[in-house]
Amino acid sequence: MSLHPSLQSYADAWTHSVEAISELVQPLPEAQWNLATPCPAWSVRDVVSHVIGLDCEMLGDPRPIHTLPRDLYHVRTDLQRYMEMQVDVRRHHTGPEMTAELEYTIIRRSRQLRNETRQPTTAVRGPLGTEQTLEAAMRLRAFDVWLHEQDLRTALGRPGNLDSPGALVARDMLLDGLAKVVAREAGAPPGTAVVVDVQGPVEFLRTVRVDAEGRGSVDGSPSLGPAVTLSLDWETYVRLAAGRVRHEAVGDRVKTEGDPELARAILDNFAVTP
Structure with a gap:
C-alpha cells in the first residue's frame, strides 16, 4: 500500500x-x-x-x-x-x-x-x-x-512560487472562509451577491450569495448586478485573506465597485486565518 x-x-x-x-x-x-x-x-x-x-x-x-x-x-x-x-x-x-x-x-x-x-x-x-x-x-x-x-x-526579498502546488491549496483554503466574511462578518443583507475577481498567477472569479436566512455560499458563476465587485491580484488577495496586511495599506491594488459601505465592511473583515 x-x-x-x-x-x-x-x-x-x-x-x-x-x-x-x-x-x-x-x-x-x-x-x-x-x-x-x-x-x-x-x-x-x-x-x-x-x-x-x-x-x-x-x-x-x-x-x-x-x-x-x-x-x-x-x-x-x-x-x-x-x-x-x-x-x-x-x-x-x-x-x-x-x-x-x-x-x-x-x-x-x-x-x-x-x-x-x-x-x-x-x-x-x-x-x-x-x-x-x-x-x-x-x-x-x-x-x-x-x-x-x-x-x-x-x-x-525573494518573490516566487505564487503558482506552485501549495498556492492552489491556499486558494481553496482561503475561499472556504469567504462566505462567512461577506454574510456574517460584513453583514451583507439577504439577497446580496458579491463578486471577487482575482487576476495573476492564480486566477479565479467567485460570487458570494447571501440567501433569505442570511447564510452565504460561494460559486463560480458570475452575477448580474452584484452589490459589490472586488478586483485584485492574487498576491494581494493572499496577503489580505491571511491577515498579513490591512486593506488601507494596499488600496492602490484593490478596485471596488458598487456599495462603498459594504465593500469597506468586507475588506475590514477579509482575514480568515487565526
Whole structure:
C-alpha cells in the first residue's frame, strides 16, 4: 500500500514548499534570521521554528516542555500560546542549528509520507488536544507551509512560487472562509451577491450569495448586478485573506465597485486565518 490518492496532492504541495523554504534559508547569514516577516511579531527564525515544530507534531513527537515569557504581548489566545511554544523554544538557536533541524525534519516527514498507509479519515492529533482527520491535517500543513514560504520570501526579498502546488491549496483554503466574511462578518443583507475577481498567477472569479436566512455560499458563476465587485491580484488577495496586511495599506491594488459601505465592511473583515 502507499499514500491514499486523495492525500497525494497535499503531500506534493508540502514537499514543494518545504524544500523551497530550505533552499531560501540555507545560505542566510546570522543577521538575516532576525529579519521581520509579515507574520505578526515573527522573525525569519520564528517562522522556520513554527514550520519545524508543527511537522514534528505531525510525526508524533512530544511537545516541548517550556514556559513562555510573560512579555510576549502578541500572544493573547490559547491557540496563539500553543503555536508560540514551538517558536519560543528555538529563539536562541543559531542559523546552522535551525537549518540542521529543518533538514532532519524534512527527511523524517518525507519518509513518513512515503510509508503512509492510513486512510484520509483516520483521526490524528490536532492543536490544543483536539482531533482532526489525516486529510484535514495534511491539507492544513500544505496551506500553512506555502503561506510561510511566502512570508519568508517577502522578508528576504525573494518573490516566487505564487503558482506552485501549495498556492492552489491556499486558494481553496482561503475561499472556504469567504462566505462567512461577506454574510456574517460584513453583514451583507439577504439577497446580496458579491463578486471577487482575482487576476495573476492564480486566477479565479467567485460570487458570494447571501440567501433569505442570511447564510452565504460561494460559486463560480458570475452575477448580474452584484452589490459589490472586488478586483485584485492574487498576491494581494493572499496577503489580505491571511491577515498579513490591512486593506488601507494596499488600496492602490484593490478596485471596488458598487456599495462603498459594504465593500469597506468586507475588506475590514477579509482575514480568515487565526
